[in-house]
Amino acid sequence: MKHIVIIGAGGFARGVAWLIEEINSIKRQWQIIGYVDDDSNKHGQILNNYHVIGGLKELHRLSRDIYLICAIGDPYVRQTIVKKVAPLGFLFANIVHPSVKRSPYISMGCGNIIGVSSIMTVNITIGNHNIINHNCTIAHDVFIGNYCNIFSAANLSGNVVLHDLVSIGTNAAIVQGISIGEGTIIGAGSVVVRHLPPNCTAVGVPARPIKFHQELGDSQK
Structure with missing residues (x-):
């Protein structure tokens, strides 16, 4: 069995703990050590049966064969934290709910979180540290970069390209072949029919x- 620490102790992190429990209900794979969060007010709390064991500094004393998953919703904050802890040498897990339907023809990096009942077809490329929430559909030949958020019930048609740090709102739809620039946010329920530039909000x-x-520099992400 592999041990895992969840980075973050907010609502989304508690949801990720539940995803891990769901995985374990099919086949026991993970032992959750607890959460780490730099909010000192949360230290020592028990959240849905798991302790907040301290801040990020707590990772320094842990064995490097432990896995991490960064359960922070904000993609820029997630990027900052991952860059901060990556030099420590931990492995990042992919957490994929057992109900996800996916073909064997998918390339996936590390640190990704994929929620209940999402569907991913063929020849899809997924980078690192993305969140694909519940009931999403990802069609053939989609490319998803790093640190993207795809919220519940969003639909990506074939050959869509999401550059890094893109957020796709709940129930949004992206038609075939569309490219969305880095850092762009798509509002809930929107339908994207044209390419979109970087760093805009489109609804x-x-x-x-x-x-x-404004494009955020690494120091602000």
Whole structure:
């Protein structure tokens, strides 16, 4: 059995702990050591049966054969934390709910979280530290970069490209062949029918940019 620490101790982190329990209900694979979170007010708390064992500094004393999963919803914060702890040499797990339907023709990096009843077909490339929430559909030849968020019931048609740090809102749909630039946010329920540039927020049917936001440097991510 492999041991795992969950980075973060918020609502999403508790949801990830439940995903791990669901995996274990089919075949016991993971022993959850607990959560780490730099919010000192949470240290020592028990959240759904698992302790908040301390902040990120607590990782320094743990064995390097322990796996990590970064359960932080904000993609920029997630990126910052991963870059901070990666030099410690831990492995990052992929946490995939047992109900996910996926072909064997998928390339996936590490640190990804995939929720209940999502469907992923063929020749899909998924990078690192992405969140694909519940009931999403990912069609053939989709490329997903790193640190993306795909919220519940979003639909990505074939040959869609998501660059790093893209967020796709709940019930949004991306039609075939569309490319979405780095850092762009798609609002809930939007339908994307045209390529979108980096660092904008786009909403509506069809989705149109309503604002542009400054690109965040690594020190701010």
